[in-house]
Amino acid sequence: MWPDAPKRATNIREKGEIYRQQGLPRTGNLLLELAQVVERGEDGERERVFNQIAPTFREEYCGRDGDFLALYDFIEDILIGSISTMRAGFRDKLLELSPLLTSMRRSATVMGRIASSFLAAGRLSNEDMYYAACLLHAMDIEGQFDEACRLIYVLFKASLGENVLLSQAADLSVKDVRDLMRQPSNGRSEILFLGWQEGHLRNCIAHMRMEYNATNGTMHFVDVNRDGVETYNETWSYAQFVKFFHLANGVSFLFLHLVMILGAHDMAFATDPFQMN
Numbered sequence: 001m002w003p004d005a006p007k008r009a010t011n012i013r014e015k016g017e018i019y020r021q022q023g024l025p026r027t028g029n030l031l032l033e034l035a036q037v038v039e040r041g042e043d044g045e046r047e048r049v050f051n052q053i054a055p056t057f058r059e060e061y062c063g064r065d066g067d068f069l070a071l072y073d074f075i076e077d078i079l080i081g082s083i084s085t086m087r088a089g090f091r092d093k094l095l096e097l098s099p100l101l102t103s104m105r106r107s108a109t110v111m112g113r114i115a116s117s118f119l120a121a122g123r124l125s126n127e128d129m130y131y132a133a134c135l136l137h138a139m140d141i142e143g144q145f146d147e148a149c150r151l152i153y154v155l156f157k158a159s160l161g162e163n164v165l166l167s168q169a170a171d172l173s174v175k176d177v178r179d180l181m182r183q184p185s186n187g188r189s190e191i192l193f194l195g196w197q198e199g200h201l202r203n204c205i206a207h208m209r210m211e212y213n214a215t216n217g218t219m220h221f222v223d224v225n226r227d228g229v230e231t232y233n234e235t236w237s238y239a240q241f242v243k244f245f246h247l248a249n250g251v252s253f254l255f256l257h258l259v260m261i262l263g264a265h266d267m268a269f270a271t272d273p274f275q276m277n
């Protein structure tokens with residue numbers, strides 16, 4: 001048994017509660033089970049329990065949706081690839097990226113509070129629900145989605161054996177990141193940007209170029225560039241829009257939660273996990 005097993009278990013347990021609170025009870029319960037195994041010193045059980053966590057998270061979050069599964073697999077492969085390539089240097093890279101990780105977690109907390117405020121307001125009409133989703137999507141694109149794309153780009157390059165500093169990625173736009181990743185990833189990176197819709201939905205929302213149709217519950221979105229040329233003209237049902245919303249939000253959500261699982265691995269297996277955190 002680790003001498004600091006209770007402290008390790010507390011850290012893992014806190015992670016498990018986060019998953020449970022976010023509607024991922026099976027993943028959360030496995031983390032709670034891992035915490036018990038670590039606390040009791042059941043070393044033979046640690047690997048068995050831990051190895052169930054990521055596959056359960058994948059299934060619980062993505063269901064059978066091919067787009068979400070592709071998004072999960074791409075982000076997980078980048079993390080695994082960067083760990084494999086950088087080895088001991090991966091921890092240093094995460095330390096370098098920690099300011100952006102902290103900012104993303106803060107943004108996620110703010111979005112969660114705002115979403116809770118909408119829910120606390122009582123039952124919303126279908127139109128109000130759509131507008132609320134639009135507001136949250138615009139905030140996400142401007143905040144944690146933008147940051148997540150840069151983080152993933154830096155680690156993607158690391159998985160290829162290239163050391164790109166966070167400071168070098170700081171000025172890259174989402175479009176820049178998309179263009180830089182497309183060819184080296186053989187197009188797999190395109191899944192990161194499906195919910196983004198090339199920024200058009202964000203622009204439509206920010207400039208109020210949208211109109212709700214109460215008859216069929218759809219929203220008509222129109223984007224216009226600086227020259228007054230129409231660049232986007234689409235009508236989406238609420239379900240279609242919400243999928244874009246969750247795909248864009250999923251970039252940061254999956255990244256942060258997979259990093260959390262890596263942190264749980266450290267607590268369960270590393271010699272001195274608190275020195276690394």
